Amino acid sequence: MGALGGAGGRRRRAGLTLGMEGERRASRARSSDLPAGGDGAESPGGSVPLPAGSCSPALLPADVLDLDEDEDDLEVFSKDASLMDINSFSPMMPTSPLSMINQIKFEDESDLKDLFITVDEPESHVTTIETFITYRIITKTSRGEFDSSEFEVRRRYQDFLWLKGKLEEAHPTLIIPPLPEKFIVKGMVERFNDDFIETRRKALHTFLNRIADHPTLTFNEDFKVFLTAEAGELSSHKKQGPGLLSRVGQTVRAMASSLRGVKNRPEDFMEMNNFIEIFSQKINLIDKISQRIYKEEREYFDEMKEYGPIYVLWSASEEDLVDTLKGIASCIDNCCKATEKRMSGLSEVLLPVVHEYVLYSEMLMDVMKRRDQIQAELDSKVEALTYKKADADLLTEEIGKLEDKVECANNALKADWERWKQNMKNDIKSAFTDMAEENIHYYEQCLATWESFLTSQTDLQLDEDSEDKL
16 A cells, blocks of 8 residues: 555555556545646546546446245356466375365565554444434545544445545446345345344445545545545535536546447457456356355254254153154254354355355446447547547547547556455455365364264264173
């Protein structure tokens, strides 16, 4: 991330292109009220120019997954496993499953972290108009651009939506972390259910920390205001954006550009778009199957909780089988506890990561649309100049600005794309290896439980045989 103190994060990450650096300089300029340079559009506040790649976002609502019982899901998924190139295990590796799992290592982030954010303590608020939840956000930092080293504010979900929109507006071709869905339709989960609130809290915590770890978004001025401003100050800051008519105009222009489409999308972005389509298909399928597995595990667990006590009741009427029946009941009880622990790991380790990347796939599609809109606007001006539909000098000037804007947007997306792909691979590898380790531990625990029972029954049989001989 950035450097400590008054440097304001001047240290750059290796491998970022000129386009990404331009985005970062623009963000810093906004935080220090200095011009970012270049011929960009005006910022929402009207006083600080945005980088040339800026445009208004095209926000699309996240789709809610329909977890149907399609038996072909696993077959479809097995037909194309070429999405990600993951190295196979070396033949020299130990054959023990746990040893194999422990061989997989991930590189730690070497940068010095200087911004720590915690989302906790959800609190319900009831008014005459609405009921909503706020979350406490604690920020600790050593950055010089912050007035203090620690801040504590409360924010509701609408505030997070505002922040996401501002980030998309300022950085249209950067990959903004996704927010959890606003509504849950499947199963009609109660919006203020404790489990739902806790799940959302964790997702909001991840959202803010992903922004904090991003080399450009972390220096966004609106992000800083979100973390530090009191409720009244945040409301005033929100009102500084463009008016309704301006936003409508931007939306109309964006829709017109999207309808025209892009005639010659660069090859790099064709490949990127193909990857996104395949990734979206596979990650949605994994999410659906994972949710189904969790549902079946829950049903199995509920049945097993009722199964053990039956053997205890049975033992009361079978004097000769008391020890055996109680032993079975004890084994079932131990396996039940192990199953509950495994379900907890599934719901806390695997499911959130997989579903976050389902939402990421939707965000990536939106980013590609915004990139295409910028290029489509340039294409329309070039076409107009070709057919001399307007003043040639004016069009030439506009085309020059749009060419810079497209170049900035493309470079920013290319750099952010590589960073996102590396993070995605690490996150998914980590989630699946953690889940594999949890499964191995679960089956080893259940196996040891039943082996112990069999040993006790063998010893009991030997004792009975000895007594018979006497």
